[in-house]
Amino acid sequence: MLCACGAAPAGGGADSAAAAAAGAQSAPASATAADTPDPSLDQVLAGAWRTPENMARDPYRHPRETLAFFGIAPGRTVVEITPGGGWYAEILVPWLGAGYVAAIVDPQALPEGRRDYYARSKATLETLFASSPERYGQARVVAYDPAAPVFGPPGSADAVLTFRNVHNWRSSGQAEGMFKGFFDVLKPGGVLGVVEHRAAAAVADDDGSGYVGQDQVIALATAAGFRLDEASEINANPRDTRDHPNGVWTLPPTNRHDEADRAKYQAIGESDRMTLRFVKP
Template identity: 60%
Template structure:
């Protein structure tokens, strides 16, 4: 790990912050390898480049605990699939800037919301090169996705996207492509809206919620092994019974002012958090002798 480079990153980001939304906890350069390992994510989460509205959602999205569960480190190559306008990009790209590599994979030819999100992501990166200058954006065809050279990524992450692929019929192809881009031993981290136990896919997929066993099967059919499940993004207040599915809840609030206080009190959706691993390649007969 190139710890001196993190000192330069800290100084650069602190300077870039002056013209931005500036919280009290600006990024501070690490002073030792142990601080680098334990504290870099805290400094990034406090980064002044993160808008206040995005930081407010940490209470629902639990980025520190989530990334810790997935084992994300600043020296890895991490591919985030369909990052939207960049909520997690604002955490991952600076975290990986000097000693790792952040790749944002966006759908080619997306329309409507996808096109607006991609434009916002590119604008975010271009507006603050001190933070995002080394971030990479790649495009993919969801029917035949490729996210990079085979075995080139340490971690693939996707947040609240599998329900879209389930509806579009592209989920199996996506998971196979995750498997291809990961090195043996690499991690796939999945967060998505969690359906009630026993729910069937066809009955709930239009609501945005997904059965956990459906997502697990997508991954295991692609070759992954389920390595862990976390309740860090659980929300027991969410009974999943909403007129507009997950979009009834914040941040979308699809019903507008109707019952708004009620849905704000529930908060964001109940979510599964799953960690999968690509198995290590079996030892060759030569190496076994």
């Protein structure tokens, strides 16, 4: 099942404890930005162009804190992987301008029967960018083949961001190739920022819940050559029991549940999520 959300604590045992910070990094997207909030980001977050539906999710997605944790700032080249409907693009493009790159699946690289979803996703993002050329006109778009993903020239990006996508890549057998592509496009010292629905423990590759074990994501990144710099609980939700009948899609914003259960799932809110910052040595 595809999650077009693409982006957590509550006990994950060893998963929750995994956070290795080995000294300050002189990285293009430095962790020090977390301690120096950018007023221009606050202006963007309050922007009148943001849809009320998107702004209503800020308390769950914590964009200000998440982007600061990843060290994102104007003047850097940032690749967002599969932006979906553009929730983060609506923030990042006005803030970063020409530094923003949207990496989307190239529908033509897929068998004909699998193209429709990605064609619709591509059209949705293009519609957003075309709706306000003065605001989104500087955004760059890179179409990639999931079987051999390339997100730009080698060593050209300061940061790569992915929000709630890893479960899709694991179920389709593409996760290792995606993380290799992230490593290749980043400069030495560049940051990979990952937000993902967090399972309580490891899950099978074909698990249909949408959740992934935190240690499993760390293993994918380290196998590609990354070093875990720090793990954060910014996007944690201890109310999420992770045992819902339709997985993460039971919860907001998808709300795939019986109407009688609406109050129950609204009280839980969005999923418990890991937030991981990796560095390319």
